[in-house]
Amino acid sequence: MPEVLEAEQARSLIEVAARGRVIARVHAPDSWYLKRGLTPKGARAALRGLVLSTARRRGKLILVDTERPGQPGRPSRPDDDSSGPTLGLHLGMSGRVIVDGRAAGDPLVYASNRDVPAWRRFGLRFADGGALWIRDPRRLGSVELDPCEDRLGPDATELSLTALRGALANRRAPLKAVLMDQSRVAGLGNLLTDEVLWRAGLDPVRSAGTLDARASARLHRAIVTTLRVLGRRGGSHTGDLMAARIPGGACPRDGAALLRRTVGGRTTYSCSAHQI
């Protein structure tokens, strides 16, 4: 579940349902799914016996901190460093987080939602009997330890107007490509970006650096509003433009023909009339 809203649903599920639980077993049946040198053996050694603590998120990357459990009879001193590695989870195109059999949010639109055991790419079995799984049919998600968070730009849900203007400044690339560049703004994917630009009335192919102060302010408002509204509705697939994302679709706002193009390497829908 791929964009920032789905990552946030998954993060929230982990925080609410898995925080404080002890990892008894680590399942890594698909070593291809582990990235940056992590092996099934290494994951087991690093995680077994630890407690899940805070679940954070930056863009689409979910970060789950861990702690070593306190030793019974040996009260921990304030200067004890009891922190363990941070588990980095990325859901790719079709991944979902499942805790105790429950998945966060709506079913995915462009991926199968069946629970095929073979699609479980990574799992933590808890000492209390429950489990956290990542189910991912397409295997484009990933698991890593202590991911580098600096490769990501500011999170889209906390993006200031100043930061947005900085991300766009002097860029000749299409507006959409810049917004989807995770090192500039973290969290926006294909559907959200199309919805944002549609709401802002901006052409996806427009060179990012050409936005004046008014246009970038409009874009910033559209990002804030889109994330808030679609977040409440339940995810990236609940945008107003979504239903019209079909060949020959019409703009839900003014009825004009929608354009279907490839921008930034992704299928892009935009209104031929009001996105300029």
Next chain:
DNA sequence: GATGACCTGTGA
């Protein structure tokens, strides 16, 4: 900065 590659499932 556009393109293809990665991997697999689904629906036409």
Next chain:
DNA sequence: TCACAGGTCATC
């Protein structure tokens, strides 16, 4: 059988 899919990476 083919086109397509909400992501990311390496490569020209």
